[in-house]
Amino acid sequence: MAVSVPKGLEIRIFELLGRLKWLTDLRWLATIGVIAVVEFSLIALKVNLSRGPLYTCIFIMAAGNLVFVYLVKRLFTQSQSGTGAIEFRAERAQLIANAQTVFDLAVLTALLHYAGGIDNPFNFYYIFHIVIASMLLEPFHCYMQAALASALYSGLIILEHFNVLSRYNIFETAICPLGFLKTAGAAAAFTTTMIITAYITTSISQRLRLKENLLLETNMKLVDLDAKKSEFVMVVAHELKSPLGTIQFMLKSLTGGYSGATVDDKAKEQIAKVETRAAGLLKLVTDLLDLSKIKTGFGAKEFKKVSLVEKLKKAVETMNVQAKAASVTISETIDGKDEDFIIDGDAEYLDNVIINVISNAVKYNHKDGTVVISLERKGGTVVFKCKDSGIGIPKEEQHLIFEEFHRTSISKKHTTNGTGVGMAITKKIVEYHNGTISIDSEPGRGSEFTITFPVNNQRKQNDQL
Amino acid sequence: MSKKILIIDDDPDIVETMKTVLESRAYQVETAANGTEGLEKVKKFDPNLIILDVMMDSITEGFHITYKLRSPEPSSEFAKWSKTPIIMVSAINTTSHFKYSPQTDSDFLPVNEFLNKPIEPENLLAVVEKCLAK
Numbered sequence: 283m284a285v286s287v288p289k290g291l292e293i294r295i296f297e298l299l300g301r302l303k304w305l306t307d308l309r310w311l312a313t314i315g316v317i318a319v320v321e322f323s324l325i326a327l328k329v330n331l332s333r334g335p336l337y338t339c340i341f342i343m344a345a346g347n348l349v350f351v352y353l354v355k356r357l358f359t360q361s362q363s364g365t366g367a368i369e370f371r372a373e374r375a376q377l378i379a380n381a382q383t384v385f386d387l388a389v390l391t392a393l394l395h396y397a398g399g400i401d402n403p404f405n406f407y408y409i410f411h412i413v414i415a416s417m418l419l420e421p422f423h424c425y426m427q428a429a430l431a432s433a434l435y436s437g438l439i440i441l442e443h444f445n446v447l448s449r450y451n452i453f454e455t456a457i458c459p460l461g462f463l464k465t466a467g468a469a470a471a472f473t474t475t476m477i478i479t480a481y482i483t484t485s486i487s488q489r490l491r492l493k494e495n496l497l498l499e500t501n502m503k504l505v506d507l508d509a510k511k512s513e514f515v516m517v518v519a520h521e522l523k524s525p526l527g528t529i530q531f532m533l534k535s536l537t538g539g540y541s542g543a544t545v546d547d548k549a550k551e552q553i554a555k556v557e558t559r560a561a562g563l564l565k566l567v568t569d570l571l572d573l574s575k576i577k578t579g580f581g582a583k584e585f586k587k588v589s590l591v592e593k594l595k596k597a598v599e600t601m602n603v604q605a606k607a608a609s610v611t612i613s614e615t616i617d618g619k620d621e622d623f624i625i626d627g628d629a630e631y632l633d634n635v636i637i638n639v640i641s642n643a644v645k646y647n648h649k650d651g652t653v654v655i656s657l658e659r660k661g662g663t664v665v666f667k668c669k670d671s672g673i674g675i676p677k678e679e680q681h682l683i684f685e686e687f688h689r690t691s692i693s694k695k696h697t698t699n700g701t702g703v704g705m706a707i708t709k710k711i712v713e714y715h716n717g718t719i720s721i722d723s724e725p726g727r728g729s730e731f732t733i734t735f736p737v738n739n740q741r742k743q744n745d746q747l
Numbered sequence: 748m749s750k751k752i753l754i755i756d757d758d759p760d761i762v763e764t765m766k767t768v769l770e771s772r773a774y775q776v777e778t779a780a781n782g783t784e785g786l787e788k789v790k791k792f793d794p795n796l797i798i799l800d801v802m803m804d805s806i807t808e809g810f811h812i813t814y815k816l817r818s819p820e821p822s823s824e825f826a827k828w829s830k831t832p833i834i835m836v837s838a839i840n841t842t843s844h845f846k847y848s849p850q851t852d853s854d855f856l857p858v859n860e861f862l863n864k865p866i867e868p869e870n871l872l873a874v875v876e877k878c879l880a881k
Contacts, residue, residue, distance in 0.1 A: 524758070527865035532764045535868045540768040564865065 416483035436469030
């Protein structure tokens, strides 16, 4: 797929930038750690250190980190807004990663030099940098960094041996007054440590990276496929909706006696049945259309102030017709002033949620049943509850009701009239508004749906439902 | 004299059914299958009311017709029908969809009523009566 390549690269850049950010965080910690170790060694261990050069190193470390924080942040905002060629940004990220490693190795070497050179036990800290490098960098670059580490450390101890660089003796007597061969041996041992570390870590991260890429690619293919499917469903549903509407209109004008044709009672009865089935089909198609609109983000809109009290009252008024036919009583309590329930959202979608929940409560209810609705304000959230005395949902099926096309065994027995899409749409809309939906139900006792919406809400840019 | 209604819609079944429903109430009905034909019929038939499908050949064709008819220039050849009520048949029913309009101020409402799909015969007659009573 042509589209997925830059998309995958984009994800990888974000991943790398995340790790780089983590590394800068870690460097602040390291700065504090170095200060602590220096002070501890001076005060508690009475090690012979000179603060001057060490604090110069620490200052350079902190100043360098500031630069890296800035660079990473800038690249991050660039990636977010998508400015500049993607390949260029990927290269930049790699460059920053390499620069950070070189910087760290250099600072570590300088710190070691001023704190005893070969005598200093912190020389194994190079390993950490190689491990981190294997996570951030291409294998080849990681080996290069290992070679650099080897060169820096070996160079340091050999130059100190020949007194090219002055030795800072940190102990009264140096632990390692080695001869040249032994010093060279130590350098060689260190070099092999570096190379082996690079080998082990890069081969592991290489394998992980391969797997990660495979998963990423598969995942993107699936996301793409799902989007295409939703789009297809939307087109099909749209094409189905129009003729179904025409069929309904024609049937209604036939049974309503507008057509001029004489229709006897027997035929009328059958036409009424056809009409009911057509209406059911139209409902399914409308639901499908809503769902795919939501899934493809086609219906994404800007949030406006919406009065839930107004929406609720209207919904109850609409649903009362159906409720009356089913001998179900709807009652509502609003705990607070109308202004308490004005939230940021999309009026049409919120309408959809309220109607859907109440309509289910009516539909899956018994004769002479009740539907109790309440609105409550809790701090910055609005809590909408809808409790019915209906058939209820078994525990093991409760998590499934929010899945597309799922109808519970009990609901199928209760009525054939249902598409299994309504609750999926409801959940998507609620989540789109940064809200939550939960259910408390028991077969035979009824169900209670609790939906919360934050009062203040902002739709994220380019956000899909 | 019975009122004259022009239906502009590209679905022949809808057009036919609407025609029968309206004729059952003794309205005089003329039909057109697309926007161009519709505008010609407006001039020829001089309707008291226009029923317009929003989506025909192109998504906004219905809207384009309304702007032609509601064009505020007095020199427009359709100036005579700038006050003729228009019912728009569509699945949408909010004025927010008028963003296609070059003019979106609140005084300018190109459509008098919306009729939602699927159409109910009773509803159709009620909306037609309401528009003609004005």
